[in-house]
Amino acid sequence: MWLPEVAGPVELDDGEHRRLMRFLGAQSQREVIRARNRSLRSMKAQAELGRYLGGRPPYGYMLVDAGPHPNRADARWGRRAWKLAPDPRTAPHVKWMFARRVEGMSVAGIARALNERGVPCPSAVDPGRNRHRAGECWGAPTVKTILENPRYTGRQVWNRMANDRDDVDLRTGRPGQYPNLPEDWAISLDVVHTPLVGMRDFTDAQKVRARRPNGDGGERRYLLAGLVVCGVCDRRMDSHWVHGRPGYRCRHGHTSARPCPPDGPTLLYWREDRLLEHIALVAVPDRPVCADTGGAIVASWVEGTRVICGRDGVEIRDDRDECGPWAPVGGWRRRTTA
Numbered sequence: 001m002w003l004p005e006v007a008g009p010v011e012l013d014d015g016e017h018r019r020l021m022r023f024l025g026a027q028s029q030r031e032v033i034r035a036r037n038r039s040l041r042s043m044k045a046q047a048e049l050g051r052y053l054g055g056r057p058p059y060g061y062m063l064v065d066a067g068p069h070p071n072r073a074d075a076r077w078g079r080r081a082w083k084l085a086p087d088p089r090t091a092p093h094v095k096w097m098f099a100r101r102v103e104g105m106s107v108a109g110i111a112r113a114l115n116e117r118g119v120p121c122p123s124a125v126d127p128g129r130n131r132h133r134a135g136e137c138w139g140a141p142t143v144k145t146i147l148e149n150p151r152y153t154g155r156q157v158w159n160r161m162a163n164d165r166d167d168v169d170l171r172t173g174r175p176g177q178y179p180n181l182p183e184d185w186a187i188s189l190d191v192v193h194t195p196l197v198g199m200r201d202f203t204d205a206q207k208v209r210a211r212r213p214n215g216d217g218g219e220r221r222y223l224l225a226g227l228v229v230c231g232v233c234d235r236r237m238d239s240h241w242v243h244g245r246p247g248y249r250c251r252h253g254h255t256s257a258r259p260c261p262p263d264g265p266t267l268l269y270w271r272e273d274r275l276l277e278h279i280a281l282v283a284v285p286d287r288p289v290c291a292d293t294g295g296a297i298v299a300s301w302v303e304g305t306r307v308i309c310g311r312d313g314v315e316i317r318d319d320r321d322e323c324g325p326w327a328p329v330g331g332w333r334r335r336t337t338a
């Protein structure tokens, strides 16, 4: 190898040459970092304006012409601007995935259902996307990536992932990627392309992720945690898992160290599914609740209220100013226990 700096071939045995090589290496690395930061800043600013910055459109979208390029110099030589538009072949699947997730379906369950229905996965739709993955079917990581992408809310997002040059994929030669913290994301303030999910459903879908995992790798999920109040003693009821099912219980202030006195009120326990049935009856008496109505939907009707549990009925107290989708109901609506 020849270098002008040493006016001849590099002798790696020569200490002077080795020092020079190290110096030149550090120099060019600094230059590369500086140039990258410059372009990062400008891309971040452009993303905040909602401009499409290139790259493959996310699954569910395709690129359409958006007129002449906003940069006049670029427009003069015929450069066009592009924007994302829903791809009629794949957009319905993205909407379907968010809807199932908001209802509480697991990411693996969504992937399984997509495979069962023969829905083409991202690398099947766009074989150039992940060449080494072509022909694979839906997996949980792919579904998770889609559900976490805020671009589906119609906003332009950039800088969600950073390249990790110390972790290069040996098959593709591409650097590995790791997620940036949300505060480093550049998100356009306005909706710049057609959303496939509303902001509210998108944030709800992110909350589903916050389920508490239990020791055996399964998930324990309480739809009504924090909303359920004991009608006997007015305390908040504890989430309590029994026989593989979520439920709520109140020991009326007694702990296992201080057992209930024999003449005191007996422990109050509600299975979550039974509680949801009662809530559906009280919250929307006229609306038939079929077996397909997910528990998460019923739970969303009472979000922000208090569900007071008696021994054989529930009452919903809504202290909010604005009315919910249903009229507040006073009094008890009783149902015989099954």
Ligand SMILES: [Zn+2]
Residues within 6 Å of the ligand: 230, 231, 232, 233, 234, 235, 250, 251, 252, 253, 268
């Ligand atoms: Zn109690």
